[in-house]
Amino acid sequence: MSPRIVIVGAGPGGMATAIRLAGQGYQVEIFEAVDRPGGRMRGFSLGDYHFDTGPTILQVPRVYDELFSSAGLRFSDYVTLIRLDPNTRIRFWDGEYLDLTSNIAAFKAQLARFDPALPAEFERWYIEHIRKNVVGYEPYLGTPVRSPLGYLKPREIAAALAFRPWESLYDHFKRFFRDERVVYALSYQAKYLGMHPTACSSVFSLVTFLEFADGIWHPRGGFRALAAGLAKAATDLGVVIHYNSPVKQVLVEEGRACGVELVGGERIKADAVVVNADFGHALTHIIPPHARGTYTDQKLNSMEFSCSTFMLYLGVNRRWDHLPHHQLYLSANIRRNDPLWAKSAVLDEDDPSFYVCNPTIVDPTNAPPGHSTLFVLVPVPNLRYPVDWAAVEQRYRDLIIRQMAKLGFEDVERHIVVERRYTAETWRDEHHTYLGAVFNLIHSWSQLGPFRPHIRHNGARNLYWIGGAVHPGSGLMTILEAAKSAVHFIGEDLPLHQTTAVAH
Ligand SMILES: Cc1cc2nc3c(=O)[nH]c(=O)nc-3n(C[C@H](O)[C@H](O)[C@H](O)COP(=O)(O)OP(=O)(O)OC[C@H]3O[C@@H](n4cnc5c(N)ncnc54)[C@H](O)[C@@H]3O)c2cc1C
Numbered sequence: 001m002s003p004r005i006v007i008v009g010a011g012p013g014g015m016a017t018a019i020r021l022a023g024q025g026y027q028v029e030i031f032e033a034v035d036r037p038g039g040r041m042r043g044f045s046l047g048d049y050h051f052d053t054g055p056t057i058l059q060v061p062r063v064y065d066e067l068f069s070s071a072g073l074r075f076s077d078y079v080t081l082i083r084l085d086p087n088t089r090i091r092f093w094d095g096e097y098l099d100l101t102s103n104i105a106a107f108k109a110q111l112a113r114f115d116p117a118l119p120a121e122f123e124r125w126y127i128e129h130i131r132k133n134v135v136g137y138e139p140y141l142g143t144p145v146r147s148p149l150g151y152l153k154p155r156e157i158a159a160a161l162a163f164r165p166w167e168s169l170y171d172h173f174k175r176f177f178r179d180e181r182v183v184y185a186l187s188y189q190a191k192y193l194g195m196h197p198t199a200c201s202s203v204f205s206l207v208t209f210l211e212f213a214d215g216i217w218h219p220r221g222g223f224r225a226l227a228a229g230l231a232k233a234a235t236d237l238g239v240v241i242h243y244n245s246p247v248k249q250v251l252v253e254e255g256r257a258c259g260v261e262l263v264g265g266e267r268i269k270a271d272a273v274v275v276n277a278d279f280g281h282a283l284t285h286i287i288p289p290h291a292r293g294t295y296t297d298q299k300l301n302s303m304e305f306s307c308s309t310f311m312l313y314l315g316v317n318r319r320w321d322h323l324p325h326h327q328l329y330l331s332a333n334i335r336r337n338d339p340l341w342a343k344s345a346v347l348d349e350d351d352p353s354f355y356v357c358n359p360t361i362v363d364p365t366n367a368p369p370g371h372s373t374l375f376v377l378v379p380v381p382n383l384r385y386p387v388d389w390a391a392v393e394q395r396y397r398d399l400i401i402r403q404m405a406k407l408g409f410e411d412v413e414r415h416i417v418v419e420r421r422y423t424a425e426t427w428r429d430e431h432h433t434y435l436g437a438v439f440n441l442i443h444s445w446s447q448l449g450p451f452r453p454h455i456r457h458n459g460a461r462n463l464y465w466i467g468g469a470v471h472p473g474s475g476l477m478t479i480l481e482a483a484k485s486a487v488h489f490i491g492e493d494l495p496l497h498q499t500t501a502v503a504h
Contacts, residue, residue, distance in 0.1 A: 002026050003494040006260050006270035008247045008286065011039025012476055013466040014276030015230040016067055016483035022237035023071025024487070025496055029268070030239060031260060033246035033432070038227025039276070040431055040438065041476075046418040049315030049373050050366040052224060053422075054438070055476055056357040056375060057088075057326065058217040060210050063480045070484075071237055078229035080220040082362050087216040089324045090185040091407055093332035093351075098185050099324070102215045115179055125176040125186075128163070129209035135159045136206055141472045144455070144485035165203050166445075170337075172202035184330050191355075191379060193474055194306020194439030196334075196342040201443060207475075218325065218362055250275065250282075250463065252291040257463035271494055272462040274486060279441070279453060279469030280305065280434025293459025304444060305382050305437035306474065307344035308424035312376040312400060315418035319372045320409060321361055327407045328355045345385045347392065354378040354400060356407055371417065374409065376400060382424055382437040389423040397421055439475075440468035448473075455486050462493060 002025050007014045010032035018028045036042050040054035061081055068075040086099035096114070101107050104126065111118035140160070164172070169190050173183040187197035189207045219226040231241060250273050251259040257273040275282050283295050331351040333341070340346050360372035367373050378400055381387055404412050424436030431438075441447050452471045457463040466486045468474030 002496055003271040003490075004029075004269070005272050005274060005490065005494075006031065006268055007274045007276055007466075008250070008260060008282070009033070009039060009276030009467075010037040010231060010241055010243075011276045011467060012041065012227070012230065013468075013479040013483055013486075014039075014274065015227075015234050016480050017274055017276070017466050017486050018234045018239045019067060019071050019073075019230065019237060020483055020487040021490065022234060022239045023073075024491070026490075028234075028239045029270075030234070030241045031245040031247050031262065031268070032241060032243050033277075035243050036227070037231035037241065037243075038224065040433075041223040041227050043222060043224035043227070044313075044420070046313070046315055046420060048368045049371070049418050050222065050224065051313045051315075051373055051420070052222045052357075052359070052375060053311075053313075055223050056218075056359070058219060058223075058226070058476065059207065060214050060477045061217055062214070063477050067480055067483070068233060071233070073233055073236070075229075078233050079226055081217040082220055084216050084218055084325050084362070086324055087211055088188075088326040088328060089407075090188065091327065091329045092181045092185075093330060093334075094181075096181065098181070100185065100211065102212055104212065107212075111182065114181065118177065118179060118182060121177050122182075125173075126209070126212065129205065132163050133206060133209055133213070136163065136203070140203060140449070141206070141478065141481050142484070144488045163202075165201065167202040168198050169200045169202050169204055170197040172205050173197070180335065181330075184334055188328055188330070193443045194344070194379070194437065195442050195444075196337060196344065198337045199342050199442070199444060201445060201448060203448070204443065207477075210477075216326070218359065220363060222359060222363060222366060247277070247286055249286050249288060250291070250460075252288055252460045252463070255291075256461040257291075257457075272464065272490060274464045274466055274490075275457075276466050278431075278433050279465060279467065280437070281432045284434070285432075287457075287459070287463075291457075291460040291463070293457060295453070295459065304343075304442045304447060305384065305435050306439035306442050307379045308382040308427055308436035309422070309438055310378040310380045310396060310400070310424075311420075311422035311426075312374070312397060313420040313422075314374040314376070314412065314416055315367060315371065316374060316412065316415040317371050317417050318415050319360055319370065320358055323358055323361075323408045325358055325361060326355070327358070329353055329403065329406050344379055345381050347380055347387050347396075349392075349396065349399065352378050352400070352403070354403060356404060356409065374404075374412075376404065380424060382435040383428060384435050387424070389425050393421065393423055440473070443473050455482065456489050456493075464490060 108119035190200040357375040427436040
């Protein structure tokens with residue numbers, strides 16, 4: 001009989017791992033705390049308004065195709081992707097804007113309006129990234145990490161050096177572009193990683209490139225539909241997903257994970273356990289103290305976590321068809337890089353940068369006819385830094401509603417029909433996200449590649465991590481790559497032909 005694997009959590013990482021394992025013939029069960037799949041992207045409804053909660057930007061569709069085809073399925077049978085153009089509109093502190101787009105000629109024409117030298121600077125950057133993608137994507141993002149020595153091969157390291165991976169994302173773009181607006185426009189992806197571009201490794205300029213090269217996509221029906229598609233694919237492959245089944249504890253005996261105990265008291269045996277629950281939360285709640293390995297409280301306190309986000313989910317009685325799907329306002333404060341600001345350790349109550357998603361223009365079913373939903377995201381400090389949310393929340397919400405006019409959403413207050421807010425505390429309490437740090441561990445040099453927590457847990461055998469905490473990091477595309485690595489390690493430790501220890 002094939003090994004039996006239990007996965008804790010039906011987030012994107014948990015479901016991608018389940019699809020790959022089941023596709024190979026493993027027996028897989030997922031235990032999910034809440035009533036639906038998707039984790040941070042599970043979404044919710046307020047009456048007739050349907051909202052995505054977390055991801056709104058889908059990059060590199062081929063990783064989804066590859067995930068499904070690895071299990072003999074076709075992604076397009078489960079999820080329909082819509083290509084967006086422009087990718088994102090970036091509005092700057094001076095009122096100017098740039099539409100990032102995969103139409104390179106159109107993008108260069110916009111740049112030329114800023115400064116005639118910019119199109120050539122962009123071309124130099126783009127051509128370098130065609131090579132960087134070849135040299136960097138597979139070895140860096142698509143390879144299982146074991147140890148500093150067993151990770152990249154010497155020739156891969158030599159090839160990467162030409163791209164100065166030690167630079168910050170900000171320094172990287174500054175080397176190519178004189179105009180600081182362009183530097184910030186092209187490095188805004190650092191915010192996906194919950195970081196300021198001056199603190200984020202330039203390795204992630206690949207993400208900027210991939211958005212130009214492959215575009216930005218939206219799943220029809222929203223990211224809730226992507227979550228449902230992943231869950232359906234897993235189920236079609238024989239995976240059993242138990243909803244409303246929170247895991248109380250991972251069972252570890254004689255140094256080996258051997259199952260889980262549910263909050264209801266039931267014990268489920270397994271040959272291996274994969275934890276998709278948030279890393280910091282799981283360590284402090286469901287991994288027994290004797291099996292935490294090197295991740296003691298002291299170690300956890302020394303690790304750096306991403307910012308959190310303040311969210312507004314608004315159902316409004318009008319549409320903004322003339323505004324793009326994705327818009328980002330970059331305030332002048334983005335240029336402040338003193339340590340506390342760069343770490344997102346202070347709440348910007350003056351002129352915060354923020355992002356608005358206007359999905360109804362391509363996905364009208366998420367609101368009643370003529371109405372729409374808006375998703376507003378503001379990076380804010382995680383709960384390691386003191387913000388009295390009970391005192392600040394209303395004031396902050398009012399500020400953001402006023403700020404929305406900067407992106408063309410005039411007079412929003414008058415149009416709101418339904419509204420929900422999330423603070424860092426909501427992410428902690430309702431999504432079990434450690435410190436409310438929604439983008440998990442930051443991607444600083446000391447927490448990258450082999451220096452990130454390993455997929456194979458170091459406190460117990462047959463216990464694995466999947467999600468934003470492990471290499472290559474936070475974000476759907478990277479987590480899907482990590483799932484490939486997780487299955488690689490499980491395959492090494494529990495090959496399919498091996499007789500299993502569990503009495504089924
Ligand atoms: C506001 C926001 C915007 C984002 N934007 C983007 C974007 O545009 N593009 C992008 O690629 N990424 C984006 N991300 C990041 C992306 O959402 C995350 O990287 C991804 O969801 C993390 O997936 P995961 O597999 O690690 O698990 P999670 O999504 O964290 O899911 C973990 C699951 O484990 C379950 N769980 C926890 N504890 C238990 C327990 N004890 N028992 C059983 N189940 C448990 C949870 O209920 C949850 O379902 C965004 C995130 C946020 C929050």
